[in-house]
Amino acid sequence: MAEQFVGKSSEFKDGERQIIQIGKREIGVFRHEGEFYAYSNICLHQGGPACEGLTIANVEERLRPDKTSMGLFFSDKDMNFVCPWHGYEYDMKTGEHISDRSQKLRKYQVLTKGDDVYVVA
Amino acid sequence: MSSPDRSSAKRTAAGAKPVKTASVQTASVKATSIKAAPKASRKPSMTNEPSPQEKADFVKAMSKGIQPNTEAARKVDAKKRAAPEKSGEAETVKILRKIPAPQAVVSTAESDEALRVAAMIESALAAGDLNCLQPHAQQALIGALCRLYAANAEAGNRFPVVSGRTAVTATDVMVMCGALLKAVDLQVFELGMWQSWSNN
Structure with a gap:
């Protein structure tokens, strides 16, 4: 596992993504709320480009104190990204599939040294 | 056809050490000086020179290559495990695509006011209050929004009628x-x- 330079932090705006290739591996690097996340760009479902679809807030059901539903709302803090092929949705912070947390994309460590961003792959 | 370097190397291998007569010499001059040197001055090698049998074994082993389940094979495997990336070509990072962030929302005073009204309606709905806006106020809002959205669409300014963050x-x-x-x-x-x- 080597640190691979992927770019400058100052050139990586919040909400931006880069799809990079290191050797034979394709990796999606996200910047979300100032943090960097990197995942394998191969969807667990059928191998689609998992990191290239929509980014969308997590849908959650809000309940009243008596446990009756107030309806479905988009989360203010949890963000997901969606594979554009068949809609497999993954947690931005963990890479886990949101409806089956046992399935998750391969996560790569991202290091920032000064202004430089590295992916350990 | 052999070059001066090769002839020198052959002689060295045969045990004849070249005699240094000057600090700077060309290879051809070295070869000549070896020929000219008397046999007595050629000292036998003091290094651990392998025997002819050992040399022959070495050549055989080289031609065979590394055999499985040998010490050499184990060492090569250990090196590969220690540095798997170095065994092949050096990996390079190639940027395939850059996906920009979604467009930032431009805020205006009127938009902020509309968002406040929308948030008030949502919270009233969540609390089960259906009379937060009287029918005439709802009609005014729906009518105005309908005309505004249609005018924008006619002008080519098309956008989704409800945003991603909605529970409609x-x-x-x-x-x-x-x-x-x-x-x-x-x-x-x-x-x-x-x-x-x-x-x-």
Whole structure:
């Protein structure tokens, strides 16, 4: 596992993504709320480009104190990204599939040294 | 055809050490000096020179290559495990695509006011208060928003009618669309005709 330079932090705006290739591996690097996340760009479902679809807030059901539903709302803090092929949705912070947390994309460590961003792959 | 370097090397291998007569010499001069040197001055090698049998074994082993389950094979495996990336070509990072962030929302005083009203309606709905806006206020808001959205669409400024961050359900949409069509005395059939004729 080597640190691979992927770019400058100052050139990586919040909400931006880069799809990079290191050797034979394709990796999606996200910047979300100032943090960097990197995942394998191969969807667990059928191998689609998992990191290239929509980014969308997590849908959650809000309940009243008596446990009756107030309806479905988009989360203010949890963000997901969606594979554009068949809609497999993954947690931005963990890479886990949101409806089956046992399935998750391969996560790569991202290091920032000064202004430089590295992916350990 | 052998070059001076090769002839020198052969002699060295045979045990004849070249005699250094000057600090700077060309290879051809070295070769000449070896020939000219008397046999007595050629000292036998003091290094651990391998025997002819060992040399022959070495050549055989080299031609065979590394055999499995040998010490050499184990060492090579250990090196590969320690540095798997170095065994092949050096990996390079290639940027395939850059996907920009979604467009930032431009805020205006009027938009902020509208968002405050929307948030107030949402919270009232969540609390079960259906009378937060009286019917005449709802009619004014729906009518104004309908005209504003249509004017934008006609001008080519098209955007999704509801944002991603909404809890509008399919039933809500059908109820609202049906009411809007009824308000202007349109049938679903006419809507379909207009959509197909105007490519909308």
